[in-house]
Amino acid sequence: MTRKQRRLTLIAAAGTVLAVSAGLVLNAASSRITLFKTPTEIAEGLAGQGDQRLRIGGLVKDGSVLRGEGATVRFAVTDTVNDVPVTYVGLLPDLFREGQGVVAEGRLGPDGVFTADNVLAKHDENYMPKEVVDSLKAQGVWEGDGAGAMKSN
Template sequence: MRARARRFWLIVIAGVILVGAVGLTLTALSSQVQLFYTPKDLVAQGGAVPGERARIGGLVQMGSVRTLEDGALRFVVEDAEGEIAVAYDGFIPDLFREGQGVVANGVFTDAYTFEADELLAKHDENYIPREIQETLQEQGVYRGEEPTS
């Protein structure tokens, strides 16, 4: 009976350690999770919770980009069904422009206003950096569109 009791307690202790490890892992992962929203998602759920950390994505609305005197950037991210106002103060990616795809990480300040702390510009599969386009054109190899600013 002694060996059987020892084996029982060993299994119980191993189970407790396993449950504890899984619990710690899930806790650590849940603090790192960021929800991704499009403007359409926010319209469908009636807005975001202020203070919620998230990632948003969509197209930069034409005519919405404003640079303030202090260098901060204000613009609107849109899709077919909604808009999110974005405030950003930081490095602006070279590919950032109106009508272009963008992904921003940050915090909602109210239901449809977002304070971004990271900005990522998206491009399609045909993107070639401007400097490489110009070099290839000088060599007579590149026959695509003219470089854009």
């Protein structure tokens, strides 16, 4: 084998190792990605069901919070156009209440009910997650003055 052939073989082997490792990293990362969707995107069928992890955001719909047996809570997340029913088992954040911004992480079932395994509420009177703000601005219902600010009720 000539010197040129050895060099090409080494470059090809290194390229193969690099491609395989990049593929493994991308495969592992894709299983951990959580996509953000609005209730309208979910209603339009733009969200995956089953094993696809989602993060939905909007406002907790007024009159929708129902506390069941144990730590089960049912509520609806709305973007004022569409609603998504959510079921959550666990303790809700202290700032969770109707009419306030919320982000829920979990999976969308085939029945259209979102089963959350994590619920995040805004942490003070002037902050709402950027994705929720963008969604509310797109719907034309945002009343805030900054990128993350919202007028208090």
